[in-house]
Amino acid sequence: MQRKKISKKIPWWQTQVGTAEYTLIKEVLDSNYINEGEVTKKFEKKIAALVGCKHAIAVTSGTAAIFLSLKALNIRPGDEVIVPDMTFIATANAAELCGAKPVLVDINPIDLNIDINSLAKAITDKTKAIIPVHVTGRAADMKTIREIANKKNLAVVEDATEALMSKYKGKYLGAWGDAGCFSFSPNKTITTGQGGIIVTNSDELEIKLRALKDQGRPTRGTGGNDIHNTIGYNFKMTNIQAALGLGQLRYLTARVKRMRRNYKLYTAQLKNIPGLSIFPCDLAGGAVPQWTDIATDERDALEQYLRARNIDSRKYWFPLHTQPPYFLPSGQFPNSEKMSLRSLWLPSAFTLTDEDVAAVCREIKNYFGR
Numbered sequence: 129m130q131r132k133k134i135s136k137k138i139p140w141w142q143t144q145v146g147t148a149e150y151t152l153i154k155e156v157l158d159s160n161y162i163n164e165g166e167v168t169k170k171f172e173k174k175i176a177a178l179v180g181c182k183h184a185i186a187v188t189s190g191t192a193a194i195f196l197s198l199k200a201l202n203i204r205p206g207d208e209v210i211v212p213d214m215t216f217i218a219t220a221n222a223a224e225l226c227g228a229k230p231v232l233v234d235i236n237p238i239d240l241n242i243d244i245n246s247l248a249k250a251i252t253d254k255t256k257a258i259i260p261v262h263v264t265g266r267a268a269d270m271k272t273i274r275e276i277a278n279k280k281n282l283a284v285v286e287d288a289t290e291a292l293m294s295k296y297k298g299k300y301l302g303a304w305g306d307a308g309c310f311s312f313s314p315n316k317t318i319t320t321g322q323g324g325i326i327v328t329n330s331d332e333l334e335i336k337l338r339a340l341k342d343q344g345r346p347t348r349g350t351g352g353n354d355i356h357n358t359i360g361y362n363f364k365m366t367n368i369q370a371a372l373g374l375g376q377l378r379y380l381t382a383r384v385k386r387m388r389r390n391y392k393l394y395t396a397q398l399k400n401i402p403g404l405s406i407f408p409c410d411l412a413g414g415a416v417p418q419w420t421d422i423a424t425d426e427r428d429a430l431e432q433y434l435r436a437r438n439i440d441s442r443k444y445w446f447p448l449h450t451q452p453p454y455f456l457p458s459g460q461f462p463n464s465e466k467m468s469l470r471s472l473w474l475p476s477a478f479t480l481t482d483e484d485v486a487a488v489c490r491e492i493k494n495y496f497g498r
């Protein structure tokens with residue numbers, strides 16, 4: 129049988145903007161109120177309702193969301209914040225930006241999330257917070273993490289930047305921690321260009337976060353005779369960005385459905401390939417795979433093979449302890465060292481068709497000689 133030729137490029141991810149966004153952004157431009165305002169509020173309310181939290185506070189990025197959450201939880205110089213060794217560097221940077229020390233801990237090789245035993249061992253008298261990362265939308269063990277945090281009186285800031293609408297034990301990720309942080313950068317399910325949001329059920333935290341994101345002002349006044357109770361920042365999300373986000377939300381259900389379907393098709397078509405495994409995703413429990421990921425010892429060769437056939441994939445992050453700002457000698461994080469080099473994100477865009485996924489699977493099978 130002749131192999132079907134793949135002519136178009138199959139992207140790892142694809143951002144998509146529809147007509148709704150053009151209309152909503154035009155309305156903002158026509159209103160001449162392009163700063164943060166009522167449209168931002170509307171976007172915040174929608175996100176809070178979607179993930180089942182009392183408050184949502186929109187900011188300029190996922191990084192700003194994590195940083196501000198830590199700040200609002202009083203993380204300061206001298207404190208230690210536990211961060212998994214395999215995540216995007218922003219997670220550790222957020223702690224560093226508070227003057228705190230990010231304490232890296234190993235991941236577990238099954239789901240690439242923070243390893244609970246390593247986490248428990250890393251807690252000291254200086255530990256003040258844990259940042260579990262839900263890698264590619266897959267829940268960290270939030271039940272146990274919450275138990276540990278409650279027992280040791282630690283704050284939990286969820287890095288749910290890759291986990292919008294992903295459910296774990298009947299509750300949306302982001303709603304488990306003291307604060308949950310999402311990203312709306314262009315490779316996420318919905319985008320505002322750049323942007324992020326913090327969700328929380330705490331009224332006290334909400335007030336602090338709103339002041340922190342706007343120069344320490346409890347309420348925005350004229351910019352002249354305002355009272356600034358604390359030091360703050362400018363992490364406001366503009367009405368323009370929020371309009372983009374509101375437009376994107378119209379496609380959220382369809383996108384989530386498609387991403388879950390991509391994962392289902394991959395698992396069905398890539399089963400029983402010696403040397404390749406697909407990382408788990410609890411579809412039945414309501415998890416949403418931000419991207420579908422696999423592990424193979426032949427990761428680099430497979431990535432090249434696919435690239436030569438117009439198929440994009442993305443290699444995993446290097447462990448944080450190998451990055452210059454967080455460098456530590458090798459050997460302390462055996463799982464992240466091993467898995468970082470074996471893990472690959474397959475094409476996972478919500479724009480993919482069944483045929484696209486089938487074409488990717490066909491080429492992967494060809495690679496493994498089936």
Ligand SMILES: Cc1ncc(COP(=O)(O)O)c(C=O)c1O
Nearest residue numbers: 189190191216218219289311313
């Ligand atoms: C795990 C993780 N943490 C943090 C971030 C930072 O989010 P942002 O790029 O919106 O600042 C990202 C985003 O790409 C991420 O994947």
